[in-house]
Amino acid sequence: MSLRNIYLSMIPLEQARQLTLEAFGRTTKRHESLQASEATGRVLAKAVFAAVSSPPFHVAAMDGYAIRAEETFHASEQSPVFLQEEKNAFAVNTGQVLPESCDAVVMIEKVTPEKMGLRLEAPVFPWQHVRKIGEDIVATEMLFPATHEITPYCIGALLSGGVRQVPVLAAPGVLILPTGSELVDAKRDPALLKPGEVIESNSHVLGKLSEACGGRWIPAPSIKDEVQLLAKCIEEAASREDVDIILTVGGSSAGSHDFTRLAVEEIGEILFHGITMMPGKPVVLGKVAEKPVFGIPGYPVSAILAFEELVRPLIRSLLGRPDIPRPRCPVFLSRAIPSKLGLEEFVRVRLAEVYGRTIAAPLPRGAGCITSITEADAILRIPAHSEGMAAGSEAMAELLRPMEEIHNTLLVTGSHDNALDLLANELKPMGIRLSSSHVGSMGGLLAIRSRSCHMAGSHLLDPEDGSYNQSAIRRVLPDTPVCRLHLAVRIQGFIVAKGNPLKILHVQDLARPEVRFINRQPGSGTRILLDYELKKNQMAPHTIRGYDNEETTHMAIAAAVLGNSADTGLGIAAAAGALGLDFVPLTPETYELIFPLELEETPRIQAVIKILSSEAFRQALEKLGGYDTKKTGTIIRPEKSQG
């Protein structure tokens, strides 16, 4: 209890990194010898010198005849020189060694075979068309200095320079020890997990990240939350010669089950505990038997960031190499990002090129969500002294994917529909990545207005005339001519538990006191639809239990019902079907993809139109259930009054 939320010494990230490198960042003394041809990606322990020259002899650089240049110095059209094959002119192919007496090659086109011999009408300069010994590599010259990283190209120079074995630095051994009584091995069947059991995945992520930067992952089985056991495992690991760095994963915070710090204190010393970064605050660095022991937090994004900001620079430093920083790129924010003062925050964002600018849309989810980083294209670093960034402002993003991939991204903002996954899967092989950000129908139209997306998914009912999207577009986008691409008519209804135990059949049932409802966020088409239905039935929102509890996607509504945190919510049949829940149809509605007319001819929009017009897509959509695809793929052009 005494430790709770009291970190030993909460320090800024930059300081933590310097402390880490000062304490442990020395090039490893462990060397090994490898075949040069198998050393790609490894780092030279010592400078390497050429054993032979390349070429090892004077060789022909062209097909032709090897000759002695001075015999041709007086050759001219008027007074040609005649050379005799196999006497003073020797046929050679590119790469062949020159006969001892020769010092030049004349191209075959320059000689004419005649009775008197090979006729030559112009002088040849010494060493013409000859690759001289050592032209590429001179024996004894240094090929690469110590700590040079070997690329496939280098292998060519090493082998040509007669170097068959190279001394390389041993890959730093990174022992990863997952902790937590709840963990089960990733090989176990996930369908058979007991309540409270969690698949151990962090060590695989960190292990592969270690390998990617030149380390060697030494896996260790996960252990229970027990101080003595943890201390014993760390001590054993530290005594191994092949282990350079120890990572414990989980238990690095300051809760009653967080034992990393206690264990390290028993067998070594703590250098710091707690970093003013988010995610990744609860990091421990200790020293046991002169080796670094990192307590890495158990939330996956925290674990990844702690690794990349602290452990990776250390691994690189053991290899005598600089860290591998992420490539950077200036971006514009699609919305404001608030941030906590005093913490350096790492915000995961999606990127897309829209109207020639790179737009960054923050991903909403927390450190516990691995998908918040697998779906991210970049990370924005908000300094500790900042309270956040305004919408539209420029920031520097650190890229997680190549810019080319980002530039081929179709950014769909707005309402969420499961059909977008289908679309994404069809676009991918065409080299286009669909990135969708779920902010509700109205949010999508606003993003079109602020020029921060390509398309908006929208199903905004006009309660006056029962039409969809038209009125909202007229109101929100009076000056932007947009096209409406029909995705489908889909059924909205109540997502309920299997067998509909509470017998929810009508809107009125939502007012029953035992029914726990889960709502969608304001601005979403589904929320507008609910409010319309309530009004039609003269029901007040506050009569519905859970009206103020909100989720932002159909799948999240379905998950809430599956997890029994709600009894029902309004959503689409596909979401209910995906989780094996039941569905009570309420009303059909039109779902459209809205895009600015001026983007219509761009390849990304054209690809979407093409897919939506295909029979295969229509069939796949109908298989999801709850979709009417009669008008799928049709386009409604902007009204004249708009243009």
Next chain:
Amino acid sequence: MSLRNIYLSMIPLEQARQLTLEAFGRTTKRHESLQASEATGRVLAKAVFAAVSSPPFHVAAMDGYAIRAEETFHASEQSPVFLQEEKNAFAVNTGQVLPESCDAVVMIEKVTPEKMGLRLEAPVFPWQHVRKIGEDIVATEMLFPATHEITPYCIGALLSGGVRQVPVLAAPGVLILPTGSELVDAKRDPALLKPGEVIESNSHVLGKLSEACGGRWIPAPSIKDEVQLLAKCIEEAASREDVDIILTVGGSSAGSHDFTRLAVEEIGEILFHGITMMPGKPVVLGKVAEKPVFGIPGYPVSAILAFEELVRPLIRSLLGRPDIPRPRCPVFLSRAIPSKLGLEEFVRVRLAEVYGRTIAAPLPRGAGCITSITEADAILRIPAHSEGMAAGSEAMAELLRPMEEIHNTLLVTGSHDNALDLLANELKPMGIRLSSSHVGSMGGLLAIRSRSCHMAGSHLLDPEDGSYNQSAIRRVLPDTPVCRLHLAVRIQGFIVAKGNPLKILHVQDLARPEVRFINRQPGSGTRILLDYELKKNQMAPHTIRGYDNEETTHMAIAAAVLGNSADTGLGIAAAAGALGLDFVPLTPETYELIFPLELEETPRIQAVIKILSSEAFRQALEKLGGYDTKKTGTIIRPEKSQG
């Protein structure tokens, strides 16, 4: 003979690439199943969907007590609520499953244990500090689409989503068949090569490049230059199920020993032969049993460029992935680069950041030199319609190394001295890369003047007063205050064959008719020294045989003597010693590193000063032979009149 220099259809590179992709660029149908945890770097063959939700249950997001929120709605300071442990408040740690009845977690700091129970003075909202089921991943949702490339992060999402096996595309099999009767296996002792034998290194370079972009290298032993044998080997390779692409290396040109085209014509068809690119012109593409057969040229740089421009895009396309283009960066040319009209030229350049600009210095050597690409930092692409680029002009470079490494480059231009290798090796572990460009002493001072290098190696004798560098600096750099960092006094002399068979002892000996001399280029300090010695001895340059034959480094002079293309040249003892040659001392001279005063405090210059002042460096230098290090590391500041 009929084929000589007649390519079937010389086409531009872009057209060749399109032709290649149109003919063969389809995502492979060969799939395999891999453990998710072992699939880093592989490409998904099908979309992957989550088998379980993550978290699989509602879990605590904080350490504290799991409670039922509605029991706290009326709590306030005035009227606290008391909860009972194990009845309606259950101690939970982060990640623990919530008891069935609970829907919120209250942090431990917010409750006070008292006699009446746990005192709570504020309401708790439903689902506060709870990670709801499926918050990260909802079972059945698509985790990644087909052709997604799996990163270490992805493994976290796959395992958390209960996916243990993933369907991936088989790595395209690239069979590499080196051809050439001169080739010997890289495992052979290079010291025992017979004249004309060449170590086969290209297949290793191309094999590792194939692996780096997602292919699988299938090695094949090298074969002799024989049409029938080549055709048979290609046919056999094409019939293998695991082979998707065949590369023959060497023999793709149009000479009498270039059999690739003939062999392919016998068993299949030729799509093109010859590309208007340099290096890399003689590329063949054929089709045998519906599979692509590339005839790759044998010069190492040609082979690499042909691979990267044509084969890599194809491998990526078989993987349903875009090509991996090199990152780009604008640069300024340190000197003019002429280029042949009608050929797209790939010029290898060194880069360094000098005065805030990225400077590109072209590397001089040809397609036969693997070191022209291992030493390069970037490639400049000069379009076919251009005759070259002017000095100082801006161009777009394609990077071969991370920009960070380039930014830590110390660019030394000017005279060449073997001590620069020593210096490079000392700088490397300090994170500084020394890049040296050998253009002679005068060229170095001119580079200082044009602000296109950091330091210039210089040993320019003033024949009037016997001083070094001072007069030249006054003449060439009247407005640039520079410092002169003393590297060493070194001995210049005649590099001669072992035993000095021609008994070359004095300058006068150079005029003997049987002595073949090899000279240094104009502007080099060594050339000035020679001309000074000739003048002193009243000898005319044309009396010396070979006066017009030039090399640009001491090592090249030594290599010329070793290779018996000259009997002697002027150079330093270290170069003679490196190749086991003899050395006849002529005169000592001062070698200095010149740098602009305004750069003195920069870390790169400071690092050089520090190394040159160290005892270790002095000792290493003396071990090379021919250096007097008494003044090594001393600095002569700019004259007052200059500043």
